[in-house]
Amino acid sequence: GESVGLHLPTLSVQEGDNSIINCAYSNSASDYFIWYKQESGKGPQFIIDIRSNMDKRQGQRVTVLLNKTVKHLSLQIAATQPGDSAVYFCAGAGGSYIPTFGRGTSLIVHP
Amino acid sequence: NAGVMQNPRHLVRRRGQEARLRCSPMKGHSHVYWYRQLPEEGLKFMVYLQKENIIDESGMPKERFSAEFPKEGPSILRIQQVVRGDSAAYFCASSPSTAYEQYFGPGTRLTVT
Numbered sequence: 743g744e745s746v747g748l749h750l751p752t753l754s755v756q757e758g759d760n761s762i763i764n765c766a767y768s769n770s771a772s773d774y775f776i777w778y779k780q781e782s783g784k785g786p787q788f789i790i791d792i793r794s795n796m797d798k799r800q801g802q803r804v805t806v807l808l809n810k811t812v813k814h815l816s817l818q819i820a821a822t823q824p825g826d827s828a829v830y831f832c833a834g835a836g837g838s839y840i841p842t843f844g845r846g847t848s849l850i851v852h853p
Numbered sequence: 854n855a856g857v858m859q860n861p862r863h864l865v866r867r868r869g870q871e872a873r874l875r876c877s878p879m880k881g882h883s884h885v886y887w888y889r890q891l892p893e894e895g896l897k898f899m900v901y902l903q904k905e906n907i908i909d910e911s912g913m914p915k916e917r918f919s920a921e922f923p924k925e926g927p928s929i930l931r932i933q934q935v936v937r938g939d940s941a942a943y944f945c946a947s948s949p950s951t952a953y954e955q956y957f958g959p960g961t962r963l964t965v966t
Contacts, residue, residue: 776954785857785944785957786896831895839948840886840909841955843895 754850761819763847765832768813772834776841777806777817781828789817789830819849827851855880857947857958858927865964872932872939874961878947885928886946886955887920896944902928935965 755761767775773794778786792799792806792815799806805818819826829848833841858877866872878885883904888896898912902922913920917935922928932939942962946955 778957783959785946785959787957788954791954833895838909840898840901840912842898843888845895846893 751845752848752850754852755822757822757824757851757853759822761817761822761826761849761851763817763819763830763832763849765815765817765844766813767815767832767834769834769836770810770813771836773837774835774841775806775808775815776833776835777804778831778833778843779826779828780831780846786831822849822851824851824853857882857945857956859943859945859958859961861961862959863962863964865966866935867966868936869934872935872963872965874930874932874943874945874963875927876930876945876947876958877927878945879949879956882947882949882956884948884950885922886948887928887930888944888946890942890944890960899930932963935963937965939963940965 776791777789779789780786790801790804790806792808797808803820808815827850829846831843831846833843835841857879860875864872885902887899889899890896900913900920901909904922905924917933919931942960944957944960946957948955
């Protein structure tokens with residue numbers, strides 16, 4: 743099955759800096775990856791997704807990079823704001839539509 | 854358009870009691886997914902349902918847990934004879950079709966005393 747994990751449990755940044763959250767996956771058959779943001783006491787919120795036939799996708803202030811060679815993806819947040827403080831999960835999905843979640847990275851933004 | 858709704862938001866049960874968790878998907882969504890999250894862990898898939906059908910229950914414990922999504926009304930996750938290890942946050946998500954993008958509810962936090 744899929745195994746998805748993040749490299750660091752906690753990431754601290756200064757407001758205005760760029761943040762990079764990394765994630766590794768094990769299943770080469772995964773063809774879809776999603777990043778979620780979860781604020782304290784709330785459910786996960788979809789941020790951005792990417793399919794395996796792409797290596798980069800950009801949203802508003804966020805960019806996801808996918809490196810299939812090393813089975814790695816990252817979420818880049820530009821000009822990080824205090825409202826970005828949350829736990830970020832990557833998830834991978836293969837033939838079924840059920841994503842496998844990693845453990846999460848807690849992003850702390852200092853004003 | 855209201856999002857995914859879950860109730861209750863917090864549920865306390867004593868060991869041996871039953872817990873019933875409800876999920877109302879977003880309007881127009883006929884696919885429902887249940888996940889469990891332990892503290893500082895990612896979400897673990899439990900079950901995927903469409904109206905009146907269980908599509909995938911590979912993540913569901915074989916005993917004490919059941920789920921349904923009737924033709925009318927919310928989806929229900931039922932846990933019988935709860936034990937302390939059932940204490941967790943249970944999230945429901947919905948999607949309009951067999952699609953990857955799922956919309957999550959706020960979760961039900963179950964505490965077993």
